[in-house]
Amino acid sequence: MTQGASELVPFISVIIPTHNRSGLLRQTVETFLAQDYPGGWELILVDNASTDDTARVIEEFAGSDDRVRGVSEKRKGAHFARNKGAVASRGEILYFTDDDMLADPSLLSEIITGFETDPAVASVTGKVLPRWDTEPPVWILEHCRNALLSLIDLGEATIVSEEDPGVFSCHQAVERSVFFEAGGFNPDTNADQFTGDNDTGLNIKIRRLGYKFAYVGTAVTHHMIPASRMTQSYLNSRMADQGFCDSYTEFRAIQPGKARLAKRMLAHAVFGGLTVLKAAAHRAAGDSR
Secondary structure: OOHHHHOOOOOEEEEEEEOOOHHHHHHHHHHHHOOOOOOOEEEEEEEOOOOOOHHHHHHHHHHHOOOEEEEEOOOOOHHHHHHHHHHHOOOOEEEEEOOOEEEOOOHHHHHHHHHHOOOOEEEEEEEEEEEEOOOOOHHHHHHOOOHHHOOEOOOOOEEEEOOOOOOOOOEEEEEHHHHHHHOOOOOOOOOOOOOOOHHHHHHHHHHHOOOEEEEEEEEEEEEEEOHHHOOHHHHHHHHHHHHHHHHHHHHHHHOOOHHHHHHHHHHHHHHHHHHHHHHHHHHHOOOOO
16 A cells, blocks of 8 residues: 555554553454554553553563553553543544454454544444353343443444444544543543443533544454353442443433432432342243343
C-alpha cells in the first residue's frame, strides 16, 4: 500500500490498561502487533499498579517495537488507567480494549469504517466473542452470552443508533475530540470498591452531546474467559456491580431528595425480594431460567 493511501485513514491510539496479568497481556499485544491497519497507529500499555512482572513485559514490547509505549497509573481501576492512556495518546481515534482480549487481524481496519457511516457517529464497537478457557456449563451458554461476560453479537451488519447498542470499554473506539469533550470515563469499579458508572457514564455523556453510536459486525475481538468467571459466585458479584453502576446512573439523572430516595429504596427492596422468591421457585422446579 502506498504512503498516500495510508494518509487517508486516521491515526489510532490503542489503549490497554493492565494489572497483574502479564501472561494474558503478552497474548493481547501480539494480536495488535499483527494488525493489517493501513494507517498509523500506536499501542499504549497502561500499567495499573501491577506488582508482577508487567512493567518488564511492557518494557520488552516498547524496546522491540517503536509503536508501543508504556504509561503508569498508580490509582487502581481500569478507567483511571484508560483516562491516563488517553491523555498520553496522539491518535485522532482512541481504541480501548482490555488485557484479556484477542483481536482479529482486521479489527482496526474494520472498526474504523463505523465512523464513515454517519458524520454524527463518535463511538464504534463491534462483535465480542468468547474464547472459553474450559468448556462452559450449559447454563452459561444458555443465559450468559451477553453483557454479564462482556460479550456482544448483533450479527454481521453495521448498525447506527442514537442509543448505546451495548458498548463495552473492552471494545470501543471513540473520536478523540468527543472523548475529551465528554470528560472521559466516569470513575471505576475495579479497585475493590465501587465508585461510579465507568463506561456507561461515558456513553451517556456522548449521547447527551448529540453524537451517535455504531456497531460494526465485522470488527471482531475475542474475550478470554477463565473457568473462574463461569461460576454462580462470580456472576452474582458481576450482577451486583452492574446494579451499583445503574444506581449511580439513575441517581445522577434524577438527583432525588431524601424522601424520594427513601421511597425508591423501599420499592427496589420489595422488587429484589420478589425476584429472589421467583428464582427460588424456578430452582425448586428444576428450571434454570
